[in-house]
Amino acid sequence: MVRQPVAEARNGKIRCDACPVMCYIADGRAGACDRYANDGGDLVRVDPFTLLERADGDVVPFLDSSDGDAWDGDILQGTRPFVTAIGAGTTYPDYKPAPFIVSQEHEGVDMVTVVTEGIFSYCGAKVKIDTDRHLGPERAHVRVDGEPVGHVMTGEYGSQMLSLGGVHHLTGGSKKEGRVTCDTLLRLCNREPVEVTIDDGAEVVLQAGRAPIVNGVTESRMRVGCGSATIGMFAKQWVDHVDEVVVVDDHITGVLSEHQAGKLLDVAPTGIKIIGRRSTPGRYFQVAEPGTGWGGTNIDDPLTILGDFKPAVARPGMTMLMVSTTGEQWGYFVLDDDLKPRAAELTPPLRQSVERIAENCEPSVTSVLFMGGAGGSLRAGVTENPVRLTQSVKEAVTYVSCGGTEAYIWPGGGITVMADVQNMPANAFGYVPTPALVAPIEFTMRLADYRNLGGHMDAVQSLEEISDQAERRVKSDATAEWPLDTGHFHWRAR
Numbered sequence: 001m002v003r004q005p006v007a008e009a010r011n012g013k014i015r016c017d018a019c020p021v022m023c024y025i026a027d028g029r030a031g032a033c034d035r036y037a038n039d040g041g042d043l044v045r046v047d048p049f050t051l052l053e054r055a056d057g058d059v060v061p062f063l064d065s066s067d068g069d070a071w072d073g074d075i076l077q078g079t080r081p082f083v084t085a086i087g088a089g090t091t092y093p094d095y096k097p098a099p100f101i102v103s104q105e106h107e108g109v110d111m112v113t114v115v116t117e118g119i120f121s122y123c124g125a126k127v128k129i130d131t132d133r134h135l136g137p138e139r140a141h142v143r144v145d146g147e148p149v150g151h152v153m154t155g156e157y158g159s160q161m162l163s164l165g166g167v168h169h170l171t172g173g174s175k176k177e178g179r180v181t182c183d184t185l186l187r188l189c190n191r192e193p194v195e196v197t198i199d200d201g202a203e204v205v206l207q208a209g210r211a212p213i214v215n216g217v218t219e220s221r222m223r224v225g226c227g228s229a230t231i232g233m234f235a236k237q238w239v240d241h242v243d244e245v246v247v248v249d250d251h252i253t254g255v256l257s258e259h260q261a262g263k264l265l266d267v268a269p270t271g272i273k274i275i276g277r278r279s280t281p282g283r284y285f286q287v288a289e290p291g292t293g294w295g296g297t298n299i300d301d302p303l304t305i306l307g308d309f310k311p312a313v314a315r316p317g318m319t320m321l322m323v324s325t326t327g328e329q330w331g332y333f334v335l336d337d338d339l340k341p342r343a344a345e346l347t348p349p350l351r352q353s354v355e356r357i358a359e360n361c362e363p364s365v366t367s368v369l370f371m372g373g374a375g376g377s378l379r380a381g382v383t384e385n386p387v388r389l390t391q392s393v394k395e396a397v398t399y400v401s402c403g404g405t406e407a408y409i410w411p412g413g414g415i416t417v418m419a420d421v422q423n424m425p426a427n428a429f430g431y432v433p434t435p436a437l438v439a440p441i442e443f444t445m446r447l448a449d450y451r452n453l454g455g456h457m458d459a460v461q462s463l464e465e466i467s468d469q470a471e472r473r474v475k476s477d478a479t480a481e482w483p484l485d486t487g488h489f490h491w492r493a494r
C-alpha cells in the first residue's frame with residue numbers, strides 16, 4: 001500500500017493534498033474520491049500499487065496473481081517487472097516529483113520509468129460499436145441519466161462511433177452534467193456496463209469487450225461489408241443459382257445484375273427497379289431511412305425498396321435473393337405472371353451462400369479507447385522543463401504507456417494519448433470530484449536521457465526500494481508491447 005506524506009492535520013483529521021479538493025479525512029475513513037484514506041494517521045492510497053509482469057508461453061491476459069497466488073514479497077521473482085501508475089497516487093501541485101520515479105536495468109541499459117495517476121480534465125472516451133443498426137444521427141447527444149455526456153460522430157465501416165466526455169461536458173455544463181460525465185467515463189474505462197440514450201436514436205448498453213445491447217437486443221454480428229462489397233465478395237457463388245441478388249444496406253445497396261461483378265460474370269439484366277439514388281452501376285444510396293432493420297435501414301420488408309420490374313426485360317419465373325449485410329435477414333422471391341415478386345422457399349445453394357455471409361461476419365464488440373491530454377501540468381512532475389518532455393516523446397526518446405498498455409500519441413502539439421482500456425489491468429481508472437478522471441500514465445526512457453531532460457534525479461528510486469509498496473502483480477499478454485523494449489526508442493533504431 002502506498003503511503004504519502006501528511007502535510008497537515010486538524011481536529012484528528014489529516015489533509016489529503018493529492019488533488020485540488022484537499023479533503024480532511026478522519027481515521028478509518030476515505031476521502032471524497034475513495035482513492036485515499038486515513039489509516040491510523042497515515043495517508044494511504046487505497047487501491048493496490050500494481051506491477052506488470054510479462055507472461056511467458058501462453059497468452060494470459062490480466063492474470064491478477066495477488067488474489068489466489070500469495071505474493072511472498074519478492075518483487076523480482078526471476079523476472080523484470082514494469083512499474084505501472086495504477087495505485088501509485090498523485091502529487092499535487094505538479095511541480096512536486098511524480099509519486100514514483102523508478103530506475104531499472106533492461107537489456108544492459110539503465111532505464112527509468114516515471115509514473116503518476118494523472119488527473120485529466122481534458123479527457124474522454126472514443127467508443128466503437130460494431131453494428132449496422134442506426135443508433136442515432138451524427139452530432140446527436142448521447143445521454144446518461146438525462147445528462148448529455150457526448151455525441152454521435154462519423155460512422156465507420158461496420159461500426160457506429162461515439163465521442164464521450166471531454167472538457168466541455170466535464171466543466172462547461174451544470175454540476176450534474178459534469179458529475180454524470182465523469183462517472184460515465186470512469187465506468188466505461190473500468191470496463192463496466194453503461195446504459196446510454198441517444199437523442200432521436202436508440203438505447204444502448206455499452207461495455208468494453210462485450211457485444212452492445214441495442215434497444216434490449218444483444219447485437220451478434222458485424223456486417224461482412226457494405227451492400228456493394230458483399231456483391232463483390234459473393235457474386236461468383238450466386239450466378240449459377242439465382243437471376244438477381246439485392247444486398248440491402250442503409251449506405252450502399254448492391255444489385256448483382258447491374259454491378260460490375262455481375263457484368264464480368266455475364267449476369268443478364270433483370271429489369272429490376274431500385275427506389276433510391278443511383279451512385280454507380282449496381283450501387284444505390286438512400287434506399288430507405290436509417291434504422292434498426294435490414295442492413296441498418298428502417299425496413300422489415302425488403303420489397304419496399306423495389307419499384308416495378310420493367311416488362312420489356314423481366315420475365316415470369318425469374319428468381320431473386322434479397323439479403324442483409326450480416327446475412328441475418330434474407331428473402332427468396334420468384335416473379336409471378338404479373339412480374340410481382342412472390343416469396344418462395346430458399347434453395348439449398350442459396351441458403352449456403354447466406355450462411356457464408358453470416359460466417360464471414362466478425363462478432364460484434366464494443367471498444368473503448370481512453371483519450372486524454374498529458375501535455376499540461378503533469379509534465380512538471382516528470383521534469384522541471386516540461387516542454388522537453390513533450391519534445392522527447394515526439395523524438396522517441398520517451399515511451400508513453402497507460403497502465404503498462406501501449407498509448408497512441410497523436411501527431412502535432414501536446415501529448416495527446418489514446419489507449420485501449422481492454423488492454424489495461426482491471427480498475428486502472430479513478431476520479432476526483434473536481435470532476436476529472438484519474439488515469440495511469442508512465443513515461444519510460446534511459447536514465448541518462450532523463451537527466452538531460454531536467455528530470456527529478458533526487459527522487460529516483462530503484463525497483464528494489466519500492467518493492468514493499470507494490471501489492472499487485474498482473475501478468476501481461478505476451479504479444480503486447482512491453483514498455484521497456486528498446487525497440488521503442490530512437491537510439492535503438494539507429
Ligand code: SF4
Pocket residue numbers: 016017018019020021022023030031032033034035036432433
Ligand atoms: S478527492 Fe481524493 S485525491 Fe482529492 S483530496 Fe480528496 S481524497 Fe485526496
